[in-house]
Amino acid sequence: MTLSVRLQREGPIAFVTLSNPSRLNAMTRAMWRELRDVFIGAAEDDSLRCIVVRGEGGAFCAGGDISEYPSFRFDIDSLRAFHEDEVWAGLQAMLDCPVPLVAQIDGACMGAGLEIASCCDVRLAGASSTFGAPIAKLGFPMAPREAALVHGAVGDVLTRDMLLAAGVHDAARLYDAGFLLKVLPDADVAAAAAAHAARVAALAPQAARLNKGTFAALHSIAAMLPTAYDYADSAEHHEGIAAFLAKRPAEF
Template sequence: MAGQVHLDIDGPLARVTLSNPGKFNAMSRAMWRELKTVFEDLHGSVDVRCVIVAGEGGHFCAGGDIAEYPDFRFDEVALRDFHEGDVWGGLGAMLACDVPLLAQIEGNCMGAGVEIASCCDIRVAASAARFGAPIARLGFPMAPREAALVAREAGAATAREMLLEAAVFDAAEMKARGFLSTVLPDGTLTTALLARAQRICALSPQAARLNKQALRATQGHAVAESDGAYRYADSAEHREGIAAFIAKRPPVF
């Protein structure tokens, strides 16, 4: 099985770690399913007061595990099941979790990484972190609900640049655009996130949960799937983009 989502709980503090060694923690289908289970369990926990979401080995998440894509992406039904079942299952569980979520972002935060970070309440990054969603190079769009999530959290202009221009931004720019709460020098992130998490853990867990419910009620998290959103599954550009990535060659669109 490629990749894992680790859950470690120490008293009121939980740490969720994305781990896919050698792939900058790119999300496999199994990892999306694990993410859903982990956050459903955290939502139901009466003891956990704060969750830190991080990646392993100096990177947050570099996107999806593209090596898996030829197995399902070229069939419309299978592609819809991946995005609406696996991916949105994980993201939806994060959004529905009433425990405060802190994103600890280092290194690559691309595509799926931006989506996962967008589900967190407070996002803190190391100065060397990089953000983007350059999937146009792979010949496919971001799924509707995922695009709406990123546009809401990162801003519509930023989402457009990421998706239409394959733009990649540094941490300082993403803070200026309002996506990040804080940018810190490399090597100081873990200590700083722990201190913030401990402050949250010392506050009222009931207040935190009710605040999250109230904030969620002000935002339309539910975005309906658009008819035909996955009809591109068997398209030439979709196949070419993924084949070129796997073959480590420039795509020809």
Template sequence: MSGHVRLLIEGAAALVTLSNPAKFNAMSRAMWCELKQVFTGLQQRTDVRAVLVAGEGGHFCAGGDIAEYTDFRFHSEGLRDFHEGDVWGGLSAMLACDLPIVAQIEGHCMGAGVEIASCCDVRVAGQGARFGAPIAKLGFPMAPREAELVVREVGLATARQMLLEAAVLDAPTMLARGFLQVVTHDADVPAEALQRVLRMTRLAPQAARMNKQALRALSSGQSAQALLATAYDYADSAEHREGIAAFLTKRPPIF
């Protein structure tokens, strides 16, 4: 078994590190299971307000751990269990997390790395980062739910280029296509990403959770009308009152 997903809590921020540095943080089956455990746990916490996801050693994630593939890829049930159980288990736990998630993307962001980054709300990348899903070179397609996720975040044209050409795209291209929010010097990526996470921890946590829930529902095809039954239940909440009172008295809010 190789690699781990580490969790460190610092104040109101959670730092999640993909750690398999000898393989540029390629995801093993164990790491997918740990990713699910980490984000399922974070969803239940009330002391954490934002999450940073990064890779160890100057790379985000180079894809899946191909050394494991011969153990399960050559029969349909084992392959289905891997993608629908392990991989989608980890990705869906990230997608279901109501905490804001920032991706710190350095170096390789391939295949599984693109999928994990697609689960994040804000993506900060270095100029030297590279993005793609060249699995056509390995003789298999992207699993349907993973492809749906990637198409939604990178766009259909970019997904076609990644999957059909095995194209590897640079960070400025991915910024221009709307996948990234920020591209900065490689050396500045950790500080830039952490700064954004810390800024999020100072904002209203209830509002962040409600925004993520609404955005998740709307992106899945629900109508705004379907959300109206509970949309204004926060009216008398302490957080709402504090935010308005702080603005009127010209002081920073204390959430």
């Protein structure tokens, strides 16, 4: 069976593609479970140096697949299980992945797509991309942990507008808010994301994973201190400094 969330390797770089093109890659329940499994597997692959997350067919992800909602959203237990055991499990697997993540954002990045993009370390978007979470129109709020994730990545002002007023914003506004690293012509986004991933992949993978661990622990730095300097005698540490002093490219 072809997965709706699939991982394709190109050397040390992987591309994770969200694929539900008839619905602008809206996330089904099965896709959330696949997202979780893909990123749990990626986290265990020490040869991976960067992952590009993208959508198929000119959109990133337009949200959740609303056609499934009547089958589970009106029961408190099944609704809780959906958000905590499926959606959050997928997002948590992304957050826990020690490999740097680059979001290649085309077209719609709404709701679930905004949450998935918020899990990435770097986000590049096409100029025509749109961002929001207009679920107030559907009569329900964003789940608490998902809202906290988006709030942390997008910022207070835009998150409140998206959730309280169903605000939808363009890429330029998200760049100004600090959510996006770059806004590019639509035709250039894929190449730019691949180039950024290649740049990350050429650098020290151990350092990248340690930096990601630091980012994840920003609110509990004390817990990191016992092991924060264990890399001192590592090969990558020696090589990076030796190469700089010798004025040659490092070989990681």
